[in-house]
Amino acid sequence: MKQLTKAEEEVMQILWDLGEANVALIIDQMPQPKPAYNTISTIVRILETKEFVDYRKEGRGHVYFPKVDKDAYSSASMNKMVNDYFNGSFQSMVSFFVKKKDMSVKELEAILKEINKDG
Numbered sequence: 771m772k773q774l775t776k777a778e779e780e781v782m783q784i785l786w787d788l789g790e791a792n793v794a795l796i797i798d799q800m801p802q803p804k805p806a807y808n809t810i811s812t813i814v815r816i817l818e819t820k821e822f823v824d825y826r827k828e829g830r831g832h833v834y835f836p837k838v839d840k841d842a843y844s845s846a847s848m849n850k851m852v853n854d855y856f857n858g859s860f861q862s863m864v865s866f867f868v869k870k871k872d873m874s875v876k877e878l879e880a881i882l883k884e885i886n887k888d889g
Contacts, residue, residue, distance in 0.1 A: 771838070771846040772820050781813050782822060782836065782843070790835040807853070 774782060784799045785791060793811050797804055814834055817823040822843075856862040859884040864881070867873040 771843065772818075772822075773847070773850065774820070774822070774843075776811055778822075780821075781810065781838075782815060782838075785823060785834060785836045786840040792831050792833050796834075828856055838856050 774780055782799070784796050788799070791799075793807060793814060796814070797807065799874060800810075814823060815840050818825065818834075822836065823834045823839065824837050836887045852858060852885045854862050856866065864873070864878070868878060
């Protein structure tokens with residue numbers, strides 16, 4: 771699965787949250803300062819080229835909707851990060867966050883509980 775830029779991910783997050791939207795509604799959901807209409811329109815067309823979104827015509831405009839599930843993208847992105855930065859080891863990734871004190875014992879216990887529940 772292709773990786774998205776930060777701007778593309780921001781647009782996808784909005785589409786995943788809303789389910790579908792035209793460019794104006796996407797811009798409306800963005801924080802100030804609002805990007806230009808042409809900027810978001812270009813990003814949406816790039817997402818369409820990357821096959822992350824599709825559209826249907828509505829009046830004179832387009833309504834865009836995700837073709838890629840958020841969970842599928844999250845999983846692929848996480849796997850890429852683990853492979854790129856932690857030699858494919860989730861254990862190394864968790865160890866990294868524990869050592870950096872970015873993860874509390876409570877959070878680690880919750881992760882272990884979740885793993886044991888699914889395993």
